[in-house]
Amino acid sequence: MSSNTTSADVQWKGYAVTDTEKWDELKVIDFEPKKFEDYDIDIKIEYCGVCGSDVHTVTGGWEGVMLPVIPGHEITGRVVRVGPKVTEFKVGDRAGVGAQVCSCFKCVPCNTDNENYCLKMVSTYNAKYPNGDIAQGGYSTAIRAHERFVFPIPNELNLEQASPMLCAGLTVYSPLVRNGAGPGKRVGIVGIGGLGHFAIQFAKALGAEVIAFSHSPEKKDDAMKLGADEFVVTGEGFAKDMQGKVDLIICTADVSEGIPLADLLSTLSVNGRCIMVAIPDNSLPPLHSLQLIGNGAFLGGSHIGSKKEALAMLQLAAEKGVESYIEMLPMKDAGKALKGVKDNSVRYRYVLKVDIDI
Amino acid sequence: MSSNTTSADVQWKGYAVTDTEKWDELKVIDFEPKKFEDYDIDIKIEYCGVCGSDVHTVTGGWEGVMLPVIPGHEITGRVVRVGPKVTEFKVGDRAGVGAQVCSCFKCVPCNTDNENYCLKMVSTYNAKYPNGDIAQGGYSTAIRAHERFVFPIPNELNLEQASPMLCAGLTVYSPLVRNGAGPGKRVGIVGIGGLGHFAIQFAKALGAEVIAFSHSPEKKDDAMKLGADEFVVTGEGFAKDMQGKVDLIICTADVSEGIPLADLLSTLSVNGRCIMVAIPDNSLPPLHSLQLIGNGAFLGGSHIGSKKEALAMLQLAAEKGVESYIEMLPMKDAGKALKGVKDNSVRYRYVLKVDIDI
The missing domain is CATH 3.40.50.720 (NAD(P)-binding Rossmann-like Domain)
Incomplete structure (x- = not known):
């Protein structure tokens, strides 16, 4: 039992890769999100897109994978809990999270709408918060993030359509x-x-x-x-x-x-x-x-984008009818989706629909 | 005798490299400039800087050297002849030429102060004009160029000081x-x-x-x-x-x-x-x-600069006292200068003083 489990307030479930040699054999594991703080938001996940980054990470193509890893950073769902200082969201809101869940909030990039280039950024998965808490991704039942890294989804967009926009x-x-x-x-x-x-x-x-x-x-x-x-x-x-x-x-x-x-x-x-x-x-x-x-x-x-850009992008997508070309799979088929991304057969994005309970 | 010698109106002299294996043994040769046209200017050269490009060219480090080659594209001197359509210069003016002597004058780059990126640009030496005339450089008695590629030298700058500014x-x-x-x-x-x-x-x-x-x-x-x-x-x-x-x-x-x-x-x-x-x-x-x-x-x-930028640079140099750190050599020591550039011992630019008659 790791030293930070005492701070855990909930246990969630997710599809994890536990061995880079068997990267397409995901197993459901329990995990604890980061410690809940005043600006945090919990989202009950409904959909998660499957990104090339997921493949690079779980196959060990990129160095530094921390196992077990729950991939996924094109996440949409509904807000189920908000911290006392959250101002942008309330419980029940449609919301999403992309490839970043935290930054330092203090540096020049963070203060010039370049938080996606913060040198202390925390990625959505395969990453550690400064306090040692592990960030796990969206092939799971829920995600917790600071509200700066949570995006409201315009009503014109379905959640499954919006999912792949949040990273891709x-x-x-x-x-x-x-x-x-x-x-x-x-x-x-x-x-x-x-x-x-x-x-x-x-x-x-x-x-x-x-x-x-x-x-x-x-x-x-x-x-x-x-x-x-x-x-x-x-x-x-x-x-x-x-x-x-x-x-x-x-x-x-x-x-x-x-x-x-x-x-x-x-x-x-x-x-x-x-x-x-x-x-x-x-x-x-x-x-x-x-x-x-x-x-x-x-x-x-170029590395993802800022929240300001994410909001403008979602608005433009809603206004101009930008469409995600997706193939939907139940989340238990995450391994199949990862393989489809690796062999470049997907046209053009898998979206996983959550099939396990929070 | 080459086919274009009939159009030659003058013969000039220059220090040429005739063999890339003996790139530091320059010999005085006669050469004919391009055919004189309405916008052309002849400059009697007084000084020419020695650029790294000269070394890359004469050693064959860059492919495509056309021998014999007279290097040099940091040229200053005095105007001795102007074509009938020249408006910016008169005989006797202090003037210089950098690393480019012609362009197409018609393309988007040429018409947006980006003539230094014209796809049909003619370099000052080791280059051919569209009509087949050979462009030879400034280790020589004189140079001919279209007025767009001739820069007036502000009175505040000595010619030898201005020379290396025209490329470097x-x-x-x-x-x-x-x-x-x-x-x-x-x-x-x-x-x-x-x-x-x-x-x-x-x-x-x-x-x-x-x-x-x-x-x-x-x-x-x-x-x-x-x-x-x-x-x-x-x-x-x-x-x-x-x-x-x-x-x-x-x-x-x-x-x-x-x-x-x-x-x-x-x-x-x-x-x-x-x-x-x-x-x-x-x-x-x-x-x-x-x-x-x-x-x-x-x-x-980035590749050299436009005429507009050259003029602004010379003005800034004059106003702010930008100084060329030069070592002056007689032009007959061009080989020694090329070696000094190659082995990086020059502090920081050789300028050759013309020592042969036009």
Whole structure:
């Protein structure tokens, strides 16, 4: 029994990976959430999306997994308890949690709507709070988080539709708005998957012209349906006729060596930007200074988004009818979903429906 | 006799490299400039700086050298002839030419003060004009260029002082101003050499707080004299205490594997930028997405600067007393100067004084 169990006020259940070699064999375990504090909110989970991060974590692709781990950070449900200082939510509200559950609240990033870059951020799962409490994710019956990291879900969105937006959607929305996606801009979206299918829709909703890049010709119909103005297969020499024509690229492809990085950079207009939002296990392809200098290009990275951006994204999704393409599974099929994400067969996001009682 | 010699109206002399294996043994050769056109200006050269690009080119470190090559693109002298449509210069004016002598004048970059990113740009040497005329550089008696690529030298600046600013100075000034160097910003300058010694001065002249990064502790005195507020030796673990503290980095270090890229990126504030301005022969160190995503950082490149920026830079240099640290040599010692740049012993720029007659 760990030293902090004495502070536990509840026991919840979740589907946990207990061995990275058997990452698709999840088992229901009991767990204790963080100690309840004044700004905390408990949400009874109804749905949780399955993100590429879940796969990287449970397979050990990313270093530092703490077992057992309950994955999941695209969480929606209803508020069942609020701390005495909570002002934004009341019991019964529809609410969600994304990939972050805490930050220091004191640093420059925290005070400039950049809490998603707080150096002391606590991720939603596979993470520890400063007091040692373990954060477990949304393949579970409930989650507890500080209200800053809880998002109200607009009435226009179903909870299952909203779930994948809270990580996949926000991860592409933030770099789109921070890098000027809008009318008059040509935005390239690389990779038509969980993130990419949102990126096309949000770029379009923001008013940009959208070019979808994929190595899979069969994704053209989906890309055009999602709102792309143009579809480009990233085969040999694809960038030749596109030099200097794209203002911003959001690269969602979750591969390393497979990204045609130099070609993509060559398509950028002067001082254009290519933003990586996936975190493949391995390094990116080697880059030569010349590939950045020729057009004054930028290669950037972006990590989820701020609460301010999450609220704006959900509002835009509600207004413009941005749609999550989901395949729903009962939560007991989490292993099947993880496999579908790993082998890239999902179109485009699994959402798990909770099937165990709190 | 080549097909375009019939159009030659003059013959000039220059110090040429004729063999990349003997890159420090330059020989005086005769050469013909491009065909004289209506917007062209002839400058009788007095001084030419020695740039790292000269070394990369003549050693064959960069691919595609066309021999014989007369290097040099930090050129100052006096106008001796102007075409009938030239409006900005008259015979006798003090003038200079940097690393570019032509562009297409028609594309979006050319029409948005980004002619330094024109896809059809003609470099000052080791380059061909669209009509096949060869561009030779400033280790020579004279140069011919379209007036858009000729810069008037303010009276406050000596020609020998102005020379190195036309490539080294502009190459750092442009990314400084394009990326917001100014009051309230912390700007890191990596590498205290030909480019870096200008970068420190220009960043300071623009009002930024300046942190000089060098792997050579013995450069501290120079860095502080140049205006740095802080000096950091880039040894093991140097970035540990600097996480998130630098808004913009200009990396002038002309090495590949030796750049502590991941550490430098970690010092950036949220959405901060690290701009590479050197073009080492080899690829940059491998980069992992996580190194960009953790703080939403950008790795960028920048190529010289526009004429608009060149004029603003020369004005700022004149107003703020930015000083070129130069070692003057007669032009016949060009080989010695190239060696001094290659082995990094120059402090901080060689300027060659013309010693042959036009």
